[in-house]
Amino acid sequence: MSIIAIVGNKGGTGKTTLALNLAAGLAQRDGVVIIDADPQQSAYQWRLVREQDETLPMVVAAAVxxxxxxxxxxxxxxxxxxxxPPSIKAPQTEQALAMAxxxxxxxxxxPMDLWATTHIARVVERLRPDNPALRACIVMSQIEPRTTLSRLMPDALAELDLPVVNTAIRRRSIHRHxxxxxxxxxxxxxRGEAAAAEIDALIEEVLHHG
Ligand SMILES: Nc1ncnc2c1ncn2[C@@H]1O[C@H](COP(=O)(O)OP(=O)(O)OP(=O)(O)O)[C@@H](O)[C@H]1O
Ligand SMILES: [Mg+2]
Incomplete structure (x- = not known):
């Protein structure tokens, strides 16, 4: 059994996309439910598009x-x-971190994403006494390997007080489709094979060896 929180302190990083795909990857073997803790309800809306498709994981809207x-x-x-939601100050983010x-x-x-992330390590440490088992780590998201910023990313992330997962999620248009x-x-x-292989690698690295 595992509770996995997808958190961040910045909008549009790929939290919801990762949450949905991670859940679908986990659902290949085990029972999974997605909890949409964001008042924007993006995950919940996504689930309504193919509401009748029972092969997709269930999404429960629970910002409240x-x-x-x-x-x-x-x-x-x-x-x-x-x-x-995209804020470390949101009560839902704190509640999720306290239970995950x-x-x-x-x-x-x-750079803006990196700066926004520095606060997260502090919140994780503050919550540590209540949730000593929490393992928080950074996942490089929407990476374009050929760009300078993407190449500089591992060094920049090394300055943050959080471990970085080896598996990076690349920017691929199939995610948007x-x-x-x-x-x-x-x-x-x-068309989704390479992207799904990345999610599988992430699951293996974080949940089975992490
Ligand atoms: N790996 C990816 N490759 C390509 N596009 C992506 C990828 N991940 C996310 N996106 C796109 O980036 C945008 C933001 O993604 P998403 O909504 O998942 O981020 P978010 O962090 O949940 O945003 P918010 O902070 O608003 O909740 C969306 O248009 C999504 O399709
Ligand atoms: Mg989102």
Whole structure:
């Protein structure tokens, strides 16, 4: 059983995209539920696009009453993936961090994203006495390997007080297409293979060896 919070302190880094795809990857083996803790309800909206498709993980909107929802759903699902709002100060982010075993923090290759992330390590440390088991790590998100910023990213991230996952999520247009269609890269056939392999590698690294 694992509770995985996808958190961040910046909008548009790829939290929701990661939450949905991570849940779909985990669902290949185990029961998974996505909890949408963001009042924007992006994950919840995504699920409505293909509401009748029972092969996709369930999304529960719980920006209000998050703690009770997580506790209840963790009893009936092997994995609970929580998609958080884009602020470390949001009460939902704190509540998710207080309950999670894993926190994944997608960070884009941009200075503004890096600066916004420095606060997260402090909040994780502050919550440590209440949740000593929490493992928080950064996931490089929307990486374009050929750009200078992407290449400089590992060095820049080394300055933050949080471990960085080896598996990086590349920027791929298939991610956008899939969200638009209410799917994940796992339902995109060959076009989604490379992206799905990345998510599988992330699951392996963080949940099975982390
Ligand atoms: N790996 C990726 N490759 C290409 N596009 C991506 C990728 N990840 C996310 N995106 C796109 O970037 C935009 C922001 O992604 P997403 O909504 O997942 O971020 P977010 O961190 O949840 O945003 P918010 O802070 O508003 O909740 C979306 O248009 C999404 O399709
Ligand atoms: Mg989001």
């Amino acid at each position: 009453g998050l703690k009770n929802s997580v506790q209840a759903l963790a009893r009936t699902h092997a994995h609970v993936v929580i998609d958080c 075993e894993h926190a994944l923090i997608p960070v884009q290759p941009s 899939c969200i638009l269609e209410g799917r994940t890269v796992y339902q995109a056939g060959r």
